[in-house]
Amino acid sequence: MAKGQSGGQKSVGTFDEALRKVVTPQRLAIVMAAITIFLLFRPLFLPIKIGFQTTDFYNRLEALKPGDIVVYSTDTVPGDFLGGRRDIYKAVINHLIEKKVKIIFHPTAAGWSGVTDTIKKITNIGTLTYGTDYVFLPFVSGEEMAWASFAADMKGFYRTDIYGASLTTLPIFANVNSMSDVDLAVVQYGIFTWGEMFVRQWPTKYGVPMICMALFSTLQAWYGNQVKGNLDLDLGFAEYEALRKLPAEHILRMEARNVVSLMIIAMIFVGTGLYWATGVRRGARTSMGV
Amino acid sequence: MTKTEGISRAASTRRLYQRVIPTFLVSFLATILVIMYFFAPLGYTPAGKVIDPVTPEITLWGSIVTTVSFIFGYLSIPLIHVRRLVARKVNTKMLFGSAVCLLSLGLMLIIIYFAPGGSGGLVYSTWNLYMIGFVNNGMRADWAWHPYTSFRIMRITALESGLFVTSFILAVLSQLPMITYLVPVLGTAGDWIGSIPTTAAMRAGLACSGVSSIVLFVRSLIGREPGLIEVEVI
Amino acid sequence: MELWQIVLMFLGIGIGIMGLSLLWFGNTYAFAFAENWLIGGYAGINLAANLEGLNSTALRNITSGRYLLILPLIAGFLVFTRWTRFRWAARYPVAIMSGVGLGAIVGLTMDSQLISMVTTTATELVNLQGPKPFADPISAIVMIVGVITVLTYFLYSITFSRPFHQGTTRWISRVGRWFMLVSAGYLWSKIFLTEAIDVTTDIFIMWVRRTVQEVQIYLGMPPL
Numbered sequence: 001m002a003k004g005q006s007g008g009q010k011s012v013g014t015f016d017e018a019l020r021k022v023v024t025p026q027r028l029a030i031v032m033a034a035i036t037i038f039l040l041f042r043p044l045f046l047p048i049k050i051g052f053q054t055t056d057f058y059n060r061l062e063a064l065k066p067g068d069i070v071v072y073s074t075d076t077v078p079g080d081f082l083g084g085r086r087d088i089y090k091a092v093i094n095h096l097i098e099k100k101v102k103i104i105f106h107p108t109a110a111g112w113s114g115v116t117d118t119i120k121k122i123t124n125i126g127t128l129t130y131g132t133d134y135v136f137l138p139f140v141s142g143e144e145m146a147w148a149s150f151a152a153d154m155k156g157f158y159r160t161d162i163y164g165a166s167l168t169t170l171p172i173f174a175n176v177n178s179m180s181d182v183d184l185a186v187v188q189y190g191i192f193t194w195g196e197m198f199v200r201q202w203p204t205k206y207g208v209p210m211i212c213m214a215l216f217s218t219l220q221a222w223y224g225n226q227v228k229g230n231l232d233l234d235l236g237f238a239e240y241e242a243l244r245k246l247p248a249e250h251i252l253r254m255e256a257r258n259v260v261s262l263m264i265i266a267m268i269f270v271g272t273g274l275y276w277a278t279g280v281r282r283g284a285r286t287s288m289g290v
Numbered sequence: 291m292t293k294t295e296g297i298s299r300a301a302s303t304r305r306l307y308q309r310v311i312p313t314f315l316v317s318f319l320a321t322i323l324v325i326m327y328f329f330a331p332l333g334y335t336p337a338g339k340v341i342d343p344v345t346p347e348i349t350l351w352g353s354i355v356t357t358v359s360f361i362f363g364y365l366s367i368p369l370i371h372v373r374r375l376v377a378r379k380v381n382t383k384m385l386f387g388s389a390v391c392l393l394s395l396g397l398m399l400i401i402i403y404f405a406p407g408g409s410g411g412l413v414y415s416t417w418n419l420y421m422i423g424f425v426n427n428g429m430r431a432d433w434a435w436h437p438y439t440s441f442r443i444m445r446i447t448a449l450e451s452g453l454f455v456t457s458f459i460l461a462v463l464s465q466l467p468m469i470t471y472l473v474p475v476l477g478t479a480g481d482w483i484g485s486i487p488t489t490a491a492m493r494a495g496l497a498c499s500g501v502s503s504i505v506l507f508v509r510s511l512i513g514r515e516p517g518l519i520e521v522e523v524i
Numbered sequence: 525m526e527l528w529q530i531v532l533m534f535l536g537i538g539i540g541i542m543g544l545s546l547l548w549f550g551n552t553y554a555f556a557f558a559e560n561w562l563i564g565g566y567a568g569i570n571l572a573a574n575l576e577g578l579n580s581t582a583l584r585n586i587t588s589g590r591y592l593l594i595l596p597l598i599a600g601f602l603v604f605t606r607w608t609r610f611r612w613a614a615r616y617p618v619a620i621m622s623g624v625g626l627g628a629i630v631g632l633t634m635d636s637q638l639i640s641m642v643t644t645t646a647t648e649l650v651n652l653q654g655p656k657p658f659a660d661p662i663s664a665i666v667m668i669v670g671v672i673t674v675l676t677y678f679l680y681s682i683t684f685s686r687p688f689h690q691g692t693t694r695w696i697s698r699v700g701r702w703f704m705l706v707s708a709g710y711l712w713s714k715i716f717l718t719e720a721i722d723v724t725t726d727i728f729i730m731w732v733r734r735t736v737q738e739v740q741i742y743l744g745m746p747p748l
Binding site: 307308309311312313315316317318319320321322323324327328347348349350351352353354355356357358359360361362364365367368369383384386387388390391392393394395396397398399402403409416417418419420421422423424425426427428429430431432433434435436437439440450453454455456457458459461462465480481482483484485486487488489490491492493494495496497498499500501503504506507510518519 | 529532533535536537539540541542543544546547553556557558559560561562563564565566567568569570571572573574575576577578581582592593595596597599600601603604606607612615616617618619620621622623624625626627628629630631632633634636637638641642644645654655657658663666667668669670671672674675678679700701702703704705706707708709710711712713714715716717718719720721723724726727730731
């Protein structure tokens with residue numbers, strides 16, 4: 001009898017092993033796809049509860065006063081802005097526009113030049129005056145070094161805006177020289193290591209409050225101190241859309257997330273139950289006991 | 291001078307400009323920036339000039355060097371693929387891939403520099419959305435492995451795996467809007483796990499990485515960290 | 525929406541499906557096409573963007589009188605010597621990037637990752653208030669226990685700290701490991717389940733729902 005087996009049990013293929021053979025990544029992907037496509041066309045309109053991060057993010061935007069200077073830093077490219085993130089970026093930018101703040105768009109992605117016209121087309125930024133109420137800065141690589149230099153001396157780092165106009169001639173930069181003169185930084189990024197870079201170079205050094213549109217895990221150590229609010233990717237985007245009463249695609253995504261996640265959890269419970277119920281103990285392969 | 295002396299003098303000269311000077315450059319630039327950070331206040335003079343002009347200047351230098359390095363990197367990609375196509379020493383699939391890469395790169399540059407509106411025009415943004423963005427969606431399809439992996443390894447078989455799996459399940463439930471709406475306590479439990487024990491572990495981990503950054507800085511200061519210039523350049 | 529945009533949309537979906545084929549058919553010519561198509565496209569976008577970035581930060585500044593910036597420009601171009609037999613010269617731009625990068629982060633790392641973490645945790649313990657939104661004493665105590673035990677686990681290797689890993693106080697490292705397992709479970713859920721589901725949902729939102737909407741608009745029908 002093999003080690004770990006009790007008498008009377010099958011020596012090959014427990015129920016748990018059989019489940020693992022039936023459920024393959026390919027079959028799981030097909031099931032996920034089928035559920036997702038069904039829900040996209042027949043949404044269940046399940047309710048959404050607003051979390052604390054989204055509430056903090058929203059309240060920070062609501063606390064802005066007309067004339068406040070906001071740096072909106074984003075790594076969006078046309079594939080995102082016109083693609084899956086269209087609705088949330090439009091919602092946040094329109095919220096800033098409603099508050100009548102002055103917006104400095106600071107890009108951190110190479111495809112930025114294709115986004116500026118899209119912002120003009122799909123948001124209400126046409127109600128503002130370019131150069132006085134908002135400005136598009138050009139993309140410069142260098143990540144943390146570039147952000148440090150930009151924060152220390154904005155007009156020295158970027159000589160001109162994306163259209164080639166000198167920053168010293170733009171009214172928005174009349175009293176803005178560094179990050180010390182900024183009232184709020186709205187930072188959106190997708191690369192996980194960027195969170196700590198932004199936290200180091202902007203709020204830690206200059207004290208500027210920062211709210212983010214990024215994965216919470218990348219900045220949770222600073223949440224409440226340097227980071228004052230966050231939209232935790234798709235969940236946060238859906239909560240924000242619900243809060244602003246702008247039903248959009250991210251709410252639909254939560255439908256798929258609800259159903260597929262519960263399916264995976266149910267399979268985990270079934271797998272664990274079968275593991276214990278069949279009474280077969282394989283030797284642990286790791287110190288974690290699995 | 292004997293032949294041996296000549297060789298060792300040449301070697302020490304080579305060592306000077308290939309290793310000693312670059313290593314000194316690292317410690318010199320890092321030291322200036324650290325001194326300015328601790329001793330130069332933020333702010334402006336009454337005349338409107340920034341009090342610390344050194345930090346923005348040096349970081350701008352770093353940014354310019356980085357930009358040129360990125361250009362070098364993005365020029366190396368087509369160079370490698372052209373060399374591969376010319377040499378033809380690899381299998382057909384790799385040659386095919388190289389040809390496709392060069393074709394895509396060429397088309398993208400043509401659109402950026404010659405299409406109406408250039409990189410701000412409709413052709414560029416449409417191409418970027420469909421021919422890059424949609425393709426990117428397909429390439430990310432291997433994320434379908436992740437839920438499968440979760441199902442595959444998550445079993446409560448001991449105390450420690452139980453902690454891992456329980457934390458996982460509570461965290462997932464707290465991220466499902468339907469669950470947090472219908473059973474709020476599950477949402478609170480998952481949020482607590484993310485906000486307290488996870489944050490505690492992350493604070494400790496970040497503190498440790500902070501200590502290692504300081505150690506790295508001190509070692510580079512005394513020229514004991516040649517890996518900063520040599521590992522990247524062979 | 526015009527016909528050429530519709531054509532590009534379906535072409536993009538076709539190439540994307542070729543990328544998706546990795547899941548079922550492995551590394552085939554179809555996947556190789558999609559993979560290399562994407563690499564070439566991103567290389568083109570980034571090359572053009574970085575050339576424009578160099579223009580805006582270096583060239584425009586130099587032509588407006590900041591002649592000192594010629595030095596980092598020359599130093600940067602030394603990286604191209606990697607293609608020649610004078611490749612040692614590429615160490616200079618690497619040294620500049622390393623030095624500036626290190627200098628830019630060290631002071632702030634001490635502030636944000638050491639001092640800030642310690643003071644925040646100590647303040648929470650003294651006030652017996654955990655971080656928002658869990659401002660209760662139990663959360664504050666759990667936080668300090670977690671920070672100390674995980675720090676102990678990381679900072680002291682077995683060679684230098686027998687008591688913490690093998691002696692009577694080895695339970696400290698054990699508790700630290702438990703905290704790390706809990707945080708690993710949380711992080712796993714965020715990235716390997718919910719975000720993975722969101723990524724796959726994104727595929728179908730774009731390829732199916734959005735495509736149907738765009739075709740409906742093109743054909744003059746009311747969209748979804």
